[in-house]
Amino acid sequence: MRLISSVVAVASFIAVSTNAVYAYGALGHTLTGQIAQQFLTPKTTTQIQKILQSYDGLLSGAASWPDQVRGLAQYKWATPLHFFNPVGDQPPDHCSADYVVAGSDNVNGLFNMTATMRKWAITPPTTPKESKTLEEALKFFLHFMGDIHQPLHDSSRDRGGNQAPIRWGKTKSNLHSMWDTLMITKDIKDRFNDDPQAYLDDIIKLAKTYWSDASTWTACDPIKNADASKNPWASTTKDIKTLCPIQWAMDTNALDCTYVWVNYSSTRDYSTDYFQQMTGPQSNYLVQRLLAQAGIRIAAVLNEVFDPSAKLPLTKRRPGGARLLPDY
Numbered sequence: 207m208r209l210i211s212s213v214v215a216v217a218s219f220i221a222v223s224t225n226a227v228y229a230y231g232a233l234g235h236t237l238t239g240q241i242a243q244q245f246l247t248p249k250t251t252t253q254i255q256k257i258l259q260s261y262d263g264l265l266s267g268a269a270s271w272p273d274q275v276r277g278l279a280q281y282k283w284a285t286p287l288h289f290f291n292p293v294g295d296q297p298p299d300h301c302s303a304d305y306v307v308a309g310s311d312n313v314n315g316l317f318n319m320t321a322t323m324r325k326w327a328i329t330p331p332t333t334p335k336e337s338k339t340l341e342e343a344l345k346f347f348l349h350f351m352g353d354i355h356q357p358l359h360d361s362s363r364d365r366g367g368n369q370a371p372i373r374w375g376k377t378k379s380n381l382h383s384m385w386d387t388l389m390i391t392k393d394i395k396d397r398f399n400d401d402p403q404a405y406l407d408d409i410i411k412l413a414k415t416y417w418s419d420a421s422t423w424t425a426c427d428p429i430k431n432a433d434a435s436k437n438p439w440a441s442t443t444k445d446i447k448t449l450c451p452i453q454w455a456m457d458t459n460a461l462d463c464t465y466v467w468v469n470y471s472s473t474r475d476y477s478t479d480y481f482q483q484m485t486g487p488q489s490n491y492l493v494q495r496l497l498a499q500a501g502i503r504i505a506a507v508l509n510e511v512f513d514p515s516a517k518l519p520l521t522k523r524r525p526g527g528a529r530l531l532p533d534y
């Protein structure tokens with residue numbers, strides 16, 4: 207029940223104050239955390255409960271924390287890790303997101319945080335300071351996973367769409383905020399009677415029955431991830447088969463050319479046909495699909511880090527693909 211009431215509270219908060227929200231909105235992060243929670247193994251769940259004591263073990267509560275500390279000097283290093291601004295990216299004509307070896311960006315942030323979590327999963331923290339390091343790495347990891355699945359966090363044009371004004375019904379907004387929150391909030395309101403839990407249930411149902419490729423989401427494509435061995439944390443992250451941030455950034459960035467920026471116009475009302483397309487069958491329910499991918503991939507990585515010996519029921523896997531998701 208806590209889950210449901212907290213997401214409702216977030217939803218109504220977002221509805222009245224979308225201007226104040228940046229990065230994948232609090233609602234998006236809450237939803238990805240809730241999806242991920244459903245796919246954790248019992249052992250991973252126990253580990254997470256220990257790490258996230260101040261959040262009652264809930265990923266959904268912890269996932270927005272990096273935005274809350276974003277202005278603080280001691281977390282300045284993390285600011286560039288919320289985004290990936292690929293050089294040469296010019297959507298919708300040309301999309302590219304090459305890995306920047308040892309760069310300070312969303313992709314490297316995920317390698318960095320996963321390496322930290324892995325280190326402390328193997329040798330559990332013994333001091334409050336070490337525990338704090340692990341807790342923060344987990345919170346950043348959750349958050350950066352949501353961000354990397356928001357197409358405008360992987361796009362260089364107009365500061366990730368923050369400086370691309372749009373019309374949204376009678377109000378004005380920008381492309382970035384619309385992808386962060388406006389489309390999610392409106393979809394919940396219009397199709398799910400303003401009930402975030404129903405929206406969440408629908409996402410899980412789509413993952414089980416509609417997105418036929420869902421069982422491949424946790425496998426890394428070796429070609430796209432070839433550069434992963436060059437990341438500065440490779441000695442720790444190379445064994446984690448479900449961690450593929452280079453691929454995720456490329457795939458999400460490609461959506462900027464196929465959907466997000468197509469026919470951009472500051473005078474268009476995005477709350478009509480564009481909204482219908484991005485939240486409906488014409489795009490395979492793209493907005494919900496990205497939330498699902500983020501959530502399921504969070505769970506896969508956390509299971510691999512915190513419960514490496516789990517013998518799980520396997521989902522279908524493609525040849526050479528990764529194991530690791532509990533069956534739906």
Ligand SMILES: *[C@@H]1O[C@H](CO)[C@@H](O)[C@H](O)[C@H]1NC(C)=O
Nearest residue numbers: 283287309310314315318322
């Ligand atoms: C990696 O994470 C640490 C905190 O654990 C931080 O101090 C450092 O700046 C990060 N570096 C990059 C490139 O992400």
Ligand SMILES: *[C@@H]1O[C@H](CO)[C@@H](O)[C@H](O)[C@H]1NC(C)=O
Nearest residue numbers: 464465467468469470480483
């Ligand atoms: C973009 O605009 C063109 C011309 O109006 C139209 O044919 C096309 O379907 C539009 N594409 C999208 C994705 O909106």
